[in-house]
Amino acid sequence: MKSFLCLVGLIGLLTVSGVSYAQTTPASTPAADSTTLQSYVGTYTFNSGSPIQKFTVTTEKGELYGEADDFGKNRLVKQAGADTYKSTSSYGSIITFVRDAATRTITSLTLAAQGAELTAKKATP
Missing domain, CATH: 1.20.5 (Single alpha-helices involved in coiled-coils or other helix-helix interfaces)
Structure with a gap:
């Protein structure tokens, strides 16, 4: 008993x-997730002559969104790789954010779509 x-x-x-x-x-x-997502937010600019001039990353309701030029924003879905997301756009672009080795801040991104890979530098936070 x-x-x-x-x-x-x-x-x-x-x-x-x-x-x-x-x-x-x-x-x-959620606070930790929003802090992480906030590090991606900003405007990324591509080199002159690129088919895309800028890529804008924003957050809404705890989710990440990306917009190439003014073509409308699409949700970015987290992928298995570090700092890697897939766009819900019809292109299904893969966006990989690049961090500075010393500071670990996001400095640029690569956008892979339709067999091409473009690189953009982060212009604003």
């Missing part, structure tokens, strides 16, 4: 801990 009560007490403790954990974890997760 004593061991049964100990087991019931342990289950109760685990349940209370689980509820407490479940209530605090989601509140802290």
Whole structure:
């Protein structure tokens, strides 16, 4: 009987801990995600003569969006690779953000679509 009560007490403790954990974890997760997404936000400019002049990255409701020139924005979906996203546009472009080795800040991006790869430098945060 004593061991049964100990087991019931342990289950109760685990349940209370689980509820407490479940209530605090989601509140802290979005802040970390928004901070990460915010590091990508900005305008990226391509070299002169490129078929795309600029690529603008924004966030809305915790999701990343990209817009090539003024063709309309599309959601960017996180891919398995580090700093890699796939556009929901009809081209299905793969955008890979490039970080400075020393500071770890985003400095540029590469956009791969239709067999071509273009590079753009981050112009504004």
